[in-house]
Amino acid sequence: MKRQLFVLFSLLLAAALVLTACPGAQPAAPAQPAAPQQPAQPAAPAAANPKADAAAAKGLTELANAYKGMYKGTVVTMTGPFTDEDAVRFDNSVKEFEQETGIDIQYTGSKEFEASITVRVQAGDVPDIVDFPQPGLLGTFARQGKVIPAATLVPESWLKQNYLQSWLDMATMPGADGKPAMYGVWHRFNAKSLVWYPKDNFDAAGYKIPTTWDELLALQDEIVADGDTPWCIGIESGAATGWPATDWTEDLMLRTTSVENYDKWVAGELPFSSPEVKRAIETFAKIWNDDRMVYGGRAKIVTTFFGDAPTPMFEDPPKCWLHRQGNFITAFFPQGVQYGKDYGVFYLPPVDPAYGKPFLVAGDIMAAFRDRPEIRAVMQFFSTGEGIKGWLAAGGALGMQKDVDLAWYGSDLERDIAALVNQATAVRFDASDLMPGEVGAGSFWREMTSYFSGAVDLDTALAEIDKSWPR
Amino acid sequence: MTAQAVSRKKHGVSWGQVFVNVTLILLVLIWTIPTIGLLISSFRTRFDIQTSGWWTVFPHRDWVTVEEFQPGPEVDRDGVMNLAGAQGTFEEFRAGITLPDGRRVLWIGNKRIGRVAVQERQWVMNTNFTLENYQEVLGGKTFEVKQPDGSTITVQGSDFSSAFINSLIVTLPATVIPILIAAFAAYGFAWMKFPGRRLLFTMVVALLVVPLQIALVPILKDYVRLNLNGTFLGIWLAHTGFGLPLATYLLFNYISSLPRDILESAFIDGASHFTIFTRLILPLSVPALASFAIFQFLWVWNDYLVALIFIGASPDSQVLTQRIAEMVGSRGNDWHLLTAGAFVSMLLPLIVFFSLQRFFVRGLLAGSVKG
Incomplete structure (x- = not known):
């Protein structure tokens, strides 16, 4: 018996040694710079390089240099929260750039991005460029002076030319010296003010797409009168349970009060207990708290996984008819359902015409932690429509750069959503992603969940959120 | 007392024994039901998992539609309707009206596009099984990526094999190194006299x-300076450091309880400390070593955080736990793959546990009763 164990022990050791000797044992050693790729043009003469000329015309010096091949063989490391399919799509969207410039963009996604990036920044182990899904988190690092201001990497005049001012405002945050500056370049976004519906059945039943809030309420009543429940709502999401409720709040804030009030609310100047916020929540709570309006009844809202929520819409016949969620929800739809047939999408109607047609969005901002010419080139690349083109074709992203052509979208769905966003009178970012973490990723989620589970009343919930705001 | 004992003998089995056994069987069942459910779910499609429970794969009685028709426009949906031999309002039909022969008539859907089904209660089982989950987990997912020029290319996502090997590369040394060091240390603390022994041992226990x-950030800072960050050596050292206190403490308890006489006779015969350690201590403490090896192996194998911080999440170096977490997609949309992934990742720990479990129980008891 003892001998057996010694054999086992030595086997384990031997195996360990053999595995260590494997070539894979040095993961972090920078991979060999991609072999110089010269696919079509062997000697790329500087004169015949339309992309370089176009970049130079926009004032993007480093990007023009990159297209001339001046940074061939350099490596730019990146990290971000998208993994799996999204990472494949991202790699695909920078493939052409890598081939043309010889810059190797090494992206490593992490599921626990928020937790790991904080540790890595503290320890001084940051990649060159980081993709932040929440400007709030970027703001923390900007205040610590760790982030390179966007204007040193990309000419400000070009940013002003290629982005709506509201995007630039959302990238502006106080730096280490307390002065506000732009600290990142927006790359892609999600549209959130969308309502999904089972199109074929919807048309067969003779329902009409509502364009005002009153029409929406009328449609709801019609569906109820026909014996069904209108909405599918689910806000369960593990530790982040409650976030879909915050999205509804934000959408209704934009529809029941001015964007100025929305901005004040995000900045913490307008408390949650103010009548504006309360009215916004009450507007949709009327739907949520009504057992006839929600599939499974009000009690199911808090316990239904947000990704499973729209599934009953695809049963035959549909068990619910409306689902409000961002465009990423299509990833959760049952396999094989088709846009334009099995489902359609419309803009969540405005409540008060006085506030126009605002659109709620979320997005990814690229921030650089180091300044090298090739990093500038990559950041400048992301600020152009070309930088997102490949992703738009693959699907799963929308581009906010002004030079993005609607024809670039690979699917009708995303082209239609982009067109809806283009019609918007104002674009505002997901408030919970902008608020301090204690609120935006904490008490706001938690208290909305408590309210809709019936544990506390609305006034208590709102007062609790106000209390948790760091002063 | 004796009369009772005799009567117990007569029955063969005592009621107490029956009670204990039944309770044990029940407990085992309760403990294994979630695992069985997981196993069954890993062979089901995502839509099935979402819409019906895993227990529906067992034979059970359920309503089965035998006849279905679309009610014409002449049917007054707001009044009392006569459909398939049943009479009632819309609400009653939605709830289902039972016919005298046991069948029921059910209205499915709303008033506008709904249909009427006649259903019968039958024995059914859900046998719609698939191997797709395991295929995607083991072979990697395939992604179809549309290119700007309209063509589509297929990209093969990374599979389990590289992550499995990485996990092995991390786990084996991270199990063996702390055991070796801790065994030396435990021997030293137990059988060697040197100044400061108590203080040092107290520190280890502390x-x-x-x-x-709390050690992650400082260690990562040092690793960045030493260029150890992202290397396997770095994570072996980290796991060794995190595992050593418990290993030393456990092995000390065992080694210090070995009979003093054996060691003394060895000393008298002129054996050095090293000879005693390799020829006597190691062979004698096999149960303790094995039980700690299981502990440490499972802990490192299942670890996510330490690996995430010290070797990162890049596809060539990520370990199994990271691969599983990533498999569900950026937003958790492929969570149904977790079932299959969990079973694949469970395989090796199960093999290790069952091959070493003989020592495990003995090792746990080791040192508890001195003498």
Whole structure:
């Protein structure tokens, strides 16, 4: 018996040694710079390089240099929260750039991005460029002076030319010296003010797409009168349970009060207990708290996984008819359902015409932690429509750069959503992603969940959120 | 007392024994039901998992539609309707009206596009099984990526094999190194006299209560400076450091309880400390070593945080736990793959546990009763 164990022990050791000797044992050693790729043009003469000329015309010096091949063989490391399919799509969207410039963009996604990036920044182990899904988190690092201001990497005049001012405002945050500056370049976004519906059945039943809030309420009543429940709502999401409720709040804030009030609310100047916020929540709570309006009844809202929520819409016949969620929800739809047939999408109607047609969005901002010419080139690349083109074709992203052509979208769905966003009178970012973490990723989620589970009343919930705001 | 004992003998089995056994069987069942459910779910499609429970794969009685028709426009949906031999209002039909022969008539859907089904209660089982989950987990997912020029290319996502090997590369040395060091240390603490022994041992025991999370940032800072960050050596050292206090403490308890006479006779015969350690201590403490090896192996194999911080999440170096977490997609949309992934990742720990479990129980008891 003892001998057996010694054999086992030595086997384990031997195996360990053999595995260590494997070539894979040095993961972090920078991979060999991609072999110089010269696919079509062997000697790329500087004169015949339309992309370089176009970049130079926009004032993007480093990007023009990159297209001339001046940074061939350099490596730019990146990290971000998208993994799996999204990472494949991202790699695909920078493939052409890598081939043309010889810059190797090494992206490593992490599921626990928020937790790991904080540790890595503290320890001084940051990649060159980081993709932040929440400007709030970027703001923390900007205040610590760790982030390179966007204007040193990309000419400000070009940013002003290629982005709506509201995007630039959302990238502006106080730096280490307390002065506000732009600290990142927006790359892609999600549209959130969308309502999904089972199109074929919807048309067969003779329902009409509502364009005002009153029409929406009328449609709801019609569906109820026909014996069904209108909405599918689910806000369960593990530790982040409650976030879909915050999205509804934000959408209704934009529809029941001015964007100025929305901005004040995000900045913490307008408390949650103010009548504006309360009215916004009450507007949709009327739907949520009504057992006839929600599939499974009000009690199911808090316990239904947000990704499973729209599934009953695809049963035959549909068990619910409306689902409000961002465009990423299509990833959760049952396999094989088709846009334009099995489902359609419309803009969540405005409540008060006085506030126009605002659109709620979320997005990814690229921030650089180091300044090298090739990093500038990559950041400048992301600020152009070309930088997102490949992703738009693959699907799963929308581009906010002004030079993005609607024809670039690979699917009708995303082209239609982009067109809806283009019609918007104002674009505002997901408030919970902008608020301090204690609120935006904490008490706001938690208290909305408590309210809709019936544990506390609305006034208590709102007062609790106000209390948790760091002063 | 004796009369009772005799009567117990007569029955063969005592009621107490029956009670204990039944309770044990029940407990085992309760413990294994979630695992069985997981196993069954890993062979089901995502839509099935979402819409019906895993227990529906067992034979059960359920309503089965035998006849279905679309009610014409002449049917007054707001009044009392006569459909398939049943009479009632819309609400009653939605709830289902039972016919005298046991069948029921059910209205499915709303008033506008709904249909009427006649259903019968039958024995059914859900046998719609698939191997797709395991295929995607083991072979990697395939992504179809549309290119700007309209063509589509297929990209093969990374599979389990590289992550499995990485996990092995991390786990084996991270199990063996702390055991070796801890065995030496435990011997030293137990059988060698040197100044400061008590103080040092107290420090080791005190380290048991330090949570590893607070050490992440300082260690990572040092690793960045030493260029150890992202290497396997770095994570072996980290796991060794985090595992050593418990290992030393456990092995000390065992080694210090070995009979003094054996060691003394060895000394008298002129054996050195090293000879005693390799020829006597190691063979004698096999149960303790094995039980700690299981502990450490499972802990490192299942570890996510330490690996995430010290070797990162790049596809060539990520370990199994990271691969599983990533498999569900950026937003958790492929969570149904977790079932299959969990079973694949469970395989090796199960093999290790069952091959070493003989020592495990003995090792746990080791040192508890001195003498």
